[in-house]
Amino acid sequence: MTSLAYRHQRVQRLRRLVDRRSARADEGRFVIEGLNLLEEALKAATPIEAVYLDAGWSSDRLSGLVAQCYEQGARVFELEAGVLARVAGTVTPQPVIAVVGMPAFTLEDVRAAGPRLLLVCVDVRDPGNAGTVVRSAWAAGVDALVCCEGTVDVYNPKAVRASAGAVLHVPVVAAGPATDVLSELGAWGLTRLATAVEGGSDYATTDLTRPTAFVLGNEAAGLALAELRPLLDGVVSIPMAAGAESLNVGMVAAVLCFEAARQRRHGVPPRDDATR
DSSP, X not given: OEEEOTTSHHHHHHHHHHHOHHHHHHHTEEEEESHHHHHHHHHTTOOEEEEEEETTOOOHHHHHHHHHHHHTXXXXXXXXTTHHXXXXXXXXXXXXXXXXXXXXXXXXXXXXXXXXXXXXXXXXXXXXXXXXXXXXXXXXXXXXXXXXXXXXXXXXXXXXXXXXXXXXXXXXXXXXXXXXXXXXXXXXXOEEEEEOSSSSEEGGGSOOXXXXXXXXXBTTTBOOHHHHGGGOSEEEEOXXXXXXXXXXXXXXXXXXHHXXXXXXXXXXXXXXXXXX
């Protein structure tokens, strides 16, 4: 096993993949950190190109996972003391990071699969929020996540960590302008429901059993409803206690997706309709 110093070209490439969206897009690779994510990558049969270990750190679990990666063709490198912490840039760096292949999904791939439930992110900027959205999507059985132009890269290391490995399981599409995406989804016959803090129909009394796309907006500004309204079929809101301002976009995604899952499981008849 080769030991690599901070200025080694492989380590510098690793830094670029951690720091730059453009590098991840150009190479079709991204970085995962820690034992849990490495284990998820193996479960998801994600192509693992290389594994980098912190010098002197070992455990039976780590050794077992690294052996599996090696058997599948991954190269394994040891980083000199302190290098992994500088590359990862986290307060408590993990003992292992890996470079893995980035899945490449298009809107056509999603359409061909016959989607029943989608999430659409419009100008969601915080990587932690984006990762939570993906995690909620995976847990609730969402068919795909569509990230419109202006949304943060879900393969950003912070987003990947927040997703708890969900980015390795949920199809994610990096798409164009929201107007183009919503027009396309409408042509597929999906009900496009925007989310708003107030003024929309109660999400729990809206029919979510039909093929549906929830449209999530920017953390601070929300959705530009005036511009997007002609491309939407309705607006839903989540009733909150008096004085509460809003929910985190990741929490909104979780609430809506699990309500859709509940309705589809139990066939509860809706009492209202956001498209009326």
